[in-house]
Structure formats: structure tokens, C-alpha cells
Amino acid sequence: MATEPSPRSRRTVPVVSRTRDARPKPPRRPRMRFNTAEFGVLAAVAIIVIVTIWAPANNYFQGRSEINRLNESIAAKQAEKERLLEEIDRYGDEAWIREEARRRLGLIEPGEVAFRVIDPNMEVDPTVTTSAEELTADWTWYEILWASIATPPADDPGGVLMEE
Numbered sequence: 001m002a003t004e005p006s007p008r009s010r011r012t013v014p015v016v017s018r019t020r021d022a023r024p025k026p027p028r029r030p031r032m033r034f035n036t037a038e039f040g041v042l043a044a045v046a047i048i049v050i051v052t053i054w055a056p057a058n059n060y061f062q063g064r065s066e067i068n069r070l071n072e073s074i075a076a077k078q079a080e081k082e083r084l085l086e087e088i089d090r091y092g093d094e095a096w097i098r099e100e101a102r103r104r105l106g107l108i109e110p111g112e113v114a115f116r117v118i119d120p121n122m123e124v125d126p127t128v129t130t131s132a133e134e135l136t137a138d139w140t141w142y143e144i145l146w147a148s149i150a151t152p153p154a155d156d157p158g159g160v161l162m163e164e
Helices: 007-011 015-022 036-091 094-105 132-137 141-150
Strands: none
Touching: 036 094
């Protein structure tokens, strides 16, 4: 008798896959679904938490920026103070005073001879001095009017114009 494979053996699952199927499946977590009321309560709580945290955090950061600004101001004032103290010390130095008198005022020591070198090749710069006409040429009409009212004429000693 020849044994034919039973139809059942064709449908049986191999042993390897049986052990995989025999493992326990992890339990399914239920899906969380919010209805509109629960979502509204959750949103309100989140907004309250954010507002509660925002005010102190904002105050903290504003205070830190104010402190940093004041520290920079203090450092600048201290540097200015040091510069001024050094300048005060210079004013007490007799040699510095003599040097500045020579440089700024053109003073000389007794017994010294002063020389001024004038270069003949120097060009006269017309922008150094300006005449009154050049100054009034750039004025607008109302500036000219105001100047004529505000300053009395040079030939009028009493301030009153007299006709001859």
C-alpha cells in the first residue's frame, strides 16, 4: 500500500513558523481619542501653564539684559574716569605744560629765538576765509530778511534811521 500524503500534511505549517506563532503577542494599547470638550480643557490648561511661565521668564530676561547694559555702562564710565585721571596727572607735570604752551600758544623760553618757516610754494586756499557776500549768497530769502531786521545798519549810531 502506497501511502499518499494526506491532504492535511500539505496544509500543515512547518515547525519553524510554529515557534514564531507561538510567541505571545504584546498587548495592544487602546488608542486615545479626545472629544472636543477634553481637547478644549487640555488647550486651556496648556495656555494657563504657558502664561504662568511666560511672565516670570520675561521679567528674568529683561532683568538680565538691564544688568548687562548697566555693567557695560559702568565699564565705560570707569574707562572714562581713568582717562580723566590720567589727564589730571598730566596737568600737574611741568614738562607737559611747557610742551603744550609751545605747541598750542607758540610760546618760547626766555633766551630762545623763534623762527616761522613760510613756504613760498604754498597756495592760498580760498576756503580758509570767506567774505560776507559769500556767506549771504547761500542764504534763503527769509534768512536775509531776518538778518536785515535783527542787525542794525553800521552807519546808524542811534538805531533810528533818519532821512536827509
